Amino acid sequence: MPPTPTTTASPAAPARAGAAQAPSLTERLDAVRPYALSAFRIVVGLLFACHGAASLFGVLGGAAGSNGGTIAAGTWPGWYAAVIQLVAGVLVLLGAGTRSAALIASGSMAYAYFDVHQSMALWPIQNGGEASAMFSWAFLLLVFTGPGALSLDRLLSRRK
DSSP states (O other): OOOOOOOOOOTTSOSSTTOOOOOOHHHHHHHHHHHHHHHHHHHHHHHHHHHHHHHHHOOTTOSTTTTSOOOOTTOTTHHHHHHHHHHHHHHHHHTSSHHHHHHHHHHHHHHIIIIIITTTOSSHHHHTOHHHHHHHHHHHHHHHHOSOSSOHHHHHHHOO
């Protein structure tokens, strides 16, 4: 006859039967994940929109390298990139069409990195492309995770 398996209490098991166990750190963090994701989305969208506003309107120090100026309308690729930054940044900030806006933003930053920065040196720290690389990956993450708990998309879907 095979031996009967014995069970041992795990160290995390409560000492007495029926005692409530406090949620673990992982469980508490998992509970607030949708709100942390929303905060991440809001900050990334705001920072991205600021880049576009600076380049298009000369606010916040203006376009990079312009001494407080703007990018001339229709200039390729800078003006178009600034429009994408402003529009996609605001949409992501608000959580409106987050996945689509984030996909376009991610692609524009990947283009900026590989077309503008990567030709100067391989690593972002060497070629000044840290912001492009970080924005590209941050927006790609939002494509897969969605907007989080606090977004216009979620608010409008609840009203239906």
